[in-house]
Amino acid sequence: MSEVYFLKIKKQSPKILAEAGKKISKVFSNFFDSGDKVAIKLHFGERGSQTYLSPILVRAIYQKLQKKVEKAALVDCNVLYKGERSFASSHKKLARDHGFGFAPILILDGEKGDEEIKIKINKKHFKEIKVGKGIKDFNAILNISHITGHGITGFGGALKNVGMGLGSKGGKLEMHQAFRLxxxxxxxxxxxxxxxxxxxxxxxxxxxxxxxxxxxxxxxxxxxxxxxxxxxxIPWGASSAKDLQERIVEYAFGILKQRKTFFLNVLLNITPQCDCVREKQKPMVKDIGILGSQDIVAIDKASLDLVGKNYFEKPGVDPSFQIDYAQKLNLGEKDYKLIEIK
Ligand code: SF4
Ligand code: SF4
Structure with missing residues (x-):
C-alpha cells in the first residue's frame, strides 16, 4: 500500500499558499540528494487562464528544493496547437508573465518542439516514445500537477502532466492519433x-x-x-478515449523509468477543463489541498477519490481507466493510505 500525504487547504491567500509550499516540501525533503538534478514539471497556464498553478506556491517549493540539490529548473514542453506555448521563446515569456520568473525556465523540446530523444519501451502502442530532449540533463523529476478535468481523458492529473506534458510535438501527435471526434x-x-x-x-x-x-x-x-x-x-463504444489514456500512460512509463520521481497534486481551483483553455473557468468543487507521494498511481487515485469521480465522467469516458492501465504497467498501485499533514 502506497503512502499519500495530504495537506488540507480550505481557503487560499498568498500567505497560506507560501506556507503550504513550505509544509508540503517536507514530504520530499529526504527524497532528493545533493547531487540530484531535478526537473520540476508543471504547466504554466495558457494566456487568459486564471486558475493555473499558483506561482507563490511553486516558488516556496522551488526555494526549499534548490537549497538541497545540485540543480533545479521549471520545465515543460511545447504544445501542438498554435499559440504562445507552441514556441519555447514565447512559452518562456508567458511563464514569466504568469509569475514563474523566480527560477530557471526550460522548454525541453526546443524552440519549435522538434528537439527530442527516443526512449525504448516496447509496450502495446509504442515501441519507443519521443520526449523533449532536455530531459536527458536531469536524473530526477518533481512533478507538480494541477488537478483538472479534461476534454478527452476526463481527468487530468500526474499521469497526464508527465505523459502528455513531456512528449515532444512529435510525441504529442503520436498520442493524439488515437482520437477521432x-x-x-x-x-x-x-x-x-x-x-x-x-x-x-x-x-x-x-x-x-x-x-x-x-x-x-x-x-x-x-x-x-x-x-x-x-x-x-466521442463516439460511443469507440476505443479512442481509452486509447489516448493508454498512450499517455505509456509515455509516462518511458519518461519515469530510470529516474527518481516525486509527485505533488494540487487540488485547488479544480476546473472542468485543463489550463490550456484560454479563458476564465469556474471551479467545480471547493478547494481541497495538496497531495504528495512517490507513487504516481496512488496519488492520481487519491485525487480522483477526494474530488469525486463523477465530476470527471462524460459519455464514453471512464476517467479512472488511465489509473488502471498505469497499475497494469507497474507504475504504482491503486491502494493507498492517506496521511494528513498538520
Ligand atoms: S453547434 Fe457545436 S458543433 Fe455545431 S457549429 Fe456550433 S459549436 Fe460547432
Ligand atoms: S479536437 Fe476539435 S478543436 Fe481540437 S483540433 Fe480537433 S477539431 Fe479542432
Whole structure:
C-alpha cells in the first residue's frame, strides 16, 4: 500500500499558499540528494487562464528544493496547437508573465518542439516514445500537477502532466492519433463556435453543420468543451478515449523509468477543463489541498477519490481507466493510505 500525504487547504491567500509550499516540501525533503538534478514539471497556464498553478506556491517549493540539490529548473514542453506555448521563446515569456520568473525556465523540446530523444519501451502502442530532449540533463523529476478535468481523458492529473506534458510535438501527435471526434448532425446548430475556437482551423461549416478535417485535427478536445449544444461527441463504444489514456500512460512509463520521481497534486481551483483553455473557468468543487507521494498511481487515485469521480465522467469516458492501465504497467498501485499533514 502506497503512502499519500495530504495537506488540507480550505481557503487560499498568498500567505497560506507560501506556507503550504513550505509544509508540503517536507514530504520530499529526504527524497532528493545533493547531487540530484531535478526537473520540476508543471504547466504554466495558457494566456487568459486564471486558475493555473499558483506561482507563490511553486516558488516556496522551488526555494526549499534548490537549497538541497545540485540543480533545479521549471520545465515543460511545447504544445501542438498554435499559440504562445507552441514556441519555447514565447512559452518562456508567458511563464514569466504568469509569475514563474523566480527560477530557471526550460522548454525541453526546443524552440519549435522538434528537439527530442527516443526512449525504448516496447509496450502495446509504442515501441519507443519521443520526449523533449532536455530531459536527458536531469536524473530526477518533481512533478507538480494541477488537478483538472479534461476534454478527452476526463481527468487530468500526474499521469497526464508527465505523459502528455513531456512528449515532444512529435510525441504529442503520436498520442493524439488515437482520437477521432464526431459531430452529431441532429444536435449541431451550425453556430460556428467550435470553428472559431479550433486552434488548428480543422473545422468548417457546410450546410449549417460543422465538419472536422481529421488531417488537421490534433485532438485537443477544445471543440467538445466550447460547443453550447453538446454536438461534438466521442463516439460511443469507440476505443479512442481509452486509447489516448493508454498512450499517455505509456509515455509516462518511458519518461519515469530510470529516474527518481516525486509527485505533488494540487487540488485547488479544480476546473472542468485543463489550463490550456484560454479563458476564465469556474471551479467545480471547493478547494481541497495538496497531495504528495512517490507513487504516481496512488496519488492520481487519491485525487480522483477526494474530488469525486463523477465530476470527471462524460459519455464514453471512464476517467479512472488511465489509473488502471498505469497499475497494469507497474507504475504504482491503486491502494493507498492517506496521511494528513498538520
Ligand atoms: S459549436 Fe457545436 S453547434 Fe456550433 S457549429 Fe460547432 S458543433 Fe455545431
Ligand atoms: S479536437 Fe476539435 S478543436 Fe481540437 S483540433 Fe480537433 S477539431 Fe479542432
Amino acid at each position: 464526431e459531430i452529431n448532425p441532429d444536435l449541431c446548430q451550425g453556430c460556428g463556435t467550435c470553428q472559431s475556437e479550433c486552434p488548428v482551423k480543422a473545422i468548417s461549416i457546410k450546410n449549417d453543420k460543422a465538419q472536422i478535417d481529421y488531417q488537421k485535427c490534433i485532438g485537443c478536445g477544445k471543440c467538445i468543451s466550447v460547443c453550447p449544444f453538446e454536438a461534438v461527441e
